[in-house]
Amino acid sequence: MKSTFHQVQDFLTNPSQKKDSFWGSDALIWIDWRECDEDILRYLNGQLADGEKIDFEVVPTDKERGVDIVLKKGGARFPIPYQDCCTDRDTTLKSAQDYLAPNCQIRWFLESLGCDTLAFCLMPASQWEQLERQFGPEATAYFFAPIERDSRMFDLDVGEVCDLMEAREEL
Numbered sequence: 001m002k003s004t005f006h007q008v009q010d011f012l013t014n015p016s017q018k019k020d021s022f023w024g025s026d027a028l029i030w031i032d033w034r035e036c037d038e039d040i041l042r043y044l045n046g047q048l049a050d051g052e053k054i055d056f057e058v059v060p061t062d063k064e065r066g067v068d069i070v071l072k073k074g075g076a077r078f079p080i081p082y083q084d085c086c087t088d089r090d091t092t093l094k095s096a097q098d099y100l101a102p103n104c105q106i107r108w109f110l111e112s113l114g115c116d117t118l119a120f121c122l123m124p125a126s127q128w129e130q131l132e133r134q135f136g137p138e139a140t141a142y143f144f145a146p147i148e149r150d151s152r153m154f155d156l157d158v159g160e161v162c163d164l165m166e167a168r169e170e171l
Contacts, residue, residue, distance in 0.1 A: 004047070005127045008144070012135045015143060019111060028109055028119040033154050037069055037080070037092040044096055044106065047122045054099055071099050089154040093120070097147045101125075107144035108153055110168065114161050118153055142171065 007027040011018045022028075029043045038058050045053045055072040065086045071078040080095040082088065097106050105128050109119035121144055132140045145151070156164070 004121065004123050005131075008121060008123070009131060009134070012131060012140065012143065023111070023119075027121055029122060030112075030117050030119050031089060031093075031154075032117045033089065035089060037087040037089065038067075040089060040092050041069070041096060044100075044122055048100075048104070052100070052104065054096060071095060073099060090152060093147055093153065094149060094151060106147050108147060108151070110143055110145050113168070114165055120147075142168070 004027040007022065007025050011022040011025075029047060031040055031043065038056070041054050041056050048054070057070050057072065059068045059070055060066065061068045063084050065082060065084065067087065068082070069080045069087065069092070071080065078095075078099075080087070080091055082091055093106060100106065100122075102125055104122060105125045106120050106122050107128065109121055112119040128140070128144075128146075131144075147153075152160075
């Protein structure tokens with residue numbers, strides 16, 4: 001079986017011909033908009049080596065959302081900064097990215113834009129940098145958008161999704 005890096009590299013060599021096979025590859029982590037946030041962290045951990053896994057616990061809370069998810073690293077505890085009403089996938093993914101940085105990067109596979117289940121790809125930052133050198137940062141980010149503090153993925157309304165899809169078609 002090819003590594004995630006080689007699957008992504010193979011896809012980027014000819015995206016139009018490789019899209020269907022890559023869509024079903026194990027390089028992608030599929031997250032449904034109804035997903036429990038702790039499951040997202042488990043999916044990411046399924047792609048990480050033992051020493052890199054996200055250490056977390058789910059703690060009951062009196063807040064409307066019912067739970068807090070606390071990330072633990074180096075003896076410190078970092079609650080994921082959800083709004084009082086609910087947990088949300090965007091905040092979970094951004095917090096996971098902060099936790100994994102600078103060694104690993106989660107990137108949004110933008111070909112899943114417009115679906116209620118979005119795909120993400122997790123690799124060491126050095127491998128993303130290698131792909132950017134090989135294919136260019138713009139081409140790599142066109143298909144695999146880095147997750148940043150202001151990223152919105154699941155939180156987009158239908159109009160914003162349509163605008164993004166149109167903008168991608170114009171490139």
